[in-house]
Amino acid sequence: MSTSNRHLRRSRNDATAEAILLAALAAGEEATFVGLGDTVVPGLAWKSGAGKTSSRTSTASGANAGTLAERLAALGFVPGAMIAVESNTGRGPIIVNIRGARVAIGRGQAGKMLVRRKGVAR
């Protein structure tokens, strides 16, 4: 009933949708968050320029390892969370709405976040 709850409720056809990268979503699309992926899954729809960061990405180690994942989780990026893409211009950060917060995510990072497309909102 309340909007906060709506974000949580998992879609029934989640399992059937293919996991894609957040960077591949267009403005207005909604998706559920799947998780962080360090490696790029081949054959995914890429926007131009989105892929360049992936090649030099290595698995983080050391004291910084938890930080980014931890912050993303704190912002609401936990598996099953609803994400609405507000803007994705193909260059620069993409802006998403998650749990009422508007979050700018660098393109490189958006290329490491796996989501399942839900459909076009409004």
Next chain:
Amino acid sequence: MSSSCHAPAAKQAVVRRPRGGTSCHGPSPVLTPGAQLHIALVGRPNVGKSTIFNTLTGLSQHTGNWPGKTVDLAEGQVVAGGQIVRLVDLPGTYTIGAKTQGGHQVGIDEAVARDYVLEHRPDLLVAVVSALSLEQDLYLVGQLLSLPAPVMVALNMIDVARQNGIDVDHVLLAKRLGAPVVPLAATNPDDVNRLLGRMLEMVEEARAVEVGAQTAAGRALTGPCAKCPFAAGAVVAGPARGPVGDTPDDGATCGGTAGGTAGVRACPGGLFIPRPDVADPAAIYAWVDLVLDGVRKSAGRRHLDRQVDRILTHPELGMLFLMAILGLAFAITFGVGVPLQKLLATWLIAPIGQALRAVTGALPPWVGSLLVDGALGGAGIVITFLPVMGIFFAVMAVLEDIGYMARAAVVMDRFMHKLGLHGKSFLPLFLGFGCNVPAVMGTRTIESKRGRILTTLLTPLVPCSARLTVVNFMAASFFGVWAALVVWGSIGLNIVMVAVLGVILSRTILRDPEGGELVMELPAYHRPSPRVIGYLLWFKLKSFLNRAGTVIVVASVILWALAYFPGGSLEHSFLASVGKLLEPVGRLAGLDWRLLVAALASFVAKENALAALAVVFGVGNGSGATLVEAIRHGVPPAAALSFLTLVMLFIPCLATVTVMHQELKSKAWTAFGVLMLLIVSFAMAAGVYRVALLFS
């Protein structure tokens, strides 16, 4: 309820029971003696925590180092209800940082809240949350509730939330959390004072509960209560879906606990507090959803923000807007600030100097020179730069308070990536145009350590207002019609060097595979609050005055001594000897000993380069020549260009080096930064000289 009075900014000896707002700051925030209550503010960045803190503590706050930690805590005092309240502002944090499996900390600021509470046991934790980002804020609150301290929730930005169509039932929320919730608009001092009253009440209540019972009950409550309808752990670790509809809201079910008593966190809504060992974010968010169900009646979509951001974060339009805004900031700063600066120099500093000379006329000549050229010279620089810096930082503070700076970070992110940084580094770097000192301090907002180091190392390459003054003067007096070209060329060279060094460092010694990504919440746009802007401005100016002011005056006196003794004039001084010693090297860049001395003098404050030039070229020795004429006769254009390049890129001023050391907390990195600029500036000066010779 309780009246508050702002403690004055006096920092004096320790007083046991100060009356009427005497402040007694100890050397560290954890050692403030005399305080009777100890309250800590916790919250995520951008929820208005600092606004509440600033409003309560006024200008009496100070930052201190927490012994054994690498973070600074802001601390201040409030005298209210006849008690001295020690208020600690914990750094903005997204989570209290559940220890990871390896046992190491999760982020620089993340574990601070938890460690602080465990080590220092505050009487009350005030969790500042924003009505605009309740879900993320409650994620933190859920974790705070598991800590052994009473928690109160300050529900901020209810005004902005209402404008956005968001309506929060704070009574129900308080019931669900088992903690008081005080709705307020932090920009309204009355609201903040009401919050203070509630804070004191709650501490009273918490103290009324027997200490033993409190800790026992607290411990018992961190786990599920046996009488609750929920099965043990159902909320804590269970699936997202819970029997929300069945949740009793009347507080009757959990009779076994001291329900409603502050300090003891009962579960009146039938909702458990996440256990401290719960580290699963999904479980905490499941709890958040249960707590919020029905609490937030309508969640606004922030339509206006989205519409505005369509333009302001657009790759091209946003960039155009950013350039226009920054151009405007510069125009205001230098259009208004520079004339003010000149007025101050003419009508304040010059008369004081004359008066000092007159007074010390009967004394040995070095006394007058010490006072006027040494002490007043340094103080004059500090004072005359205040208007320029004040205006620049006021404009920046307005942009920050409105919420625009996060959008600037989004627009610049692409470009900052090329330097191995991300958008958040843009603001500190840009602040550098005003003064490098607050700019270096501004790097704290960058999460990754390498990103912070890299930004700190690059900041001194941003030409500060003092260097812009030097380049303006030199260009105008030397290059006539070419002046504008020289000025923009110099600034351009500096920016190019920021890029070049950024690219090199980020691909070599400062590679940062993880930290280089932007993940940033966009704060809601809101009307600027003069109060908040006033504080932002005051703290930036204070940091300049505190850190740069003293250093500049002291260093100016020392420099004066080096330039005066043993011969009684600069030509026959230690400094001149050093300059002459270095001259063979300087020749590579076309610089004679006089220009080298002027460059060295700029280490104290960049502005000093001009004053030193005036001295070495004998201006004011009765020859009647102005500095412009003297330099024109004494320095060939190629050497002048070389000198400008050297000063623009030269090692940071002493105040900046001091702050770099404080922020980097590393002698090695500070030394590296200084050496790097020494080499780069001289190499570039030599290069410019050689090229200029070809054309002259």
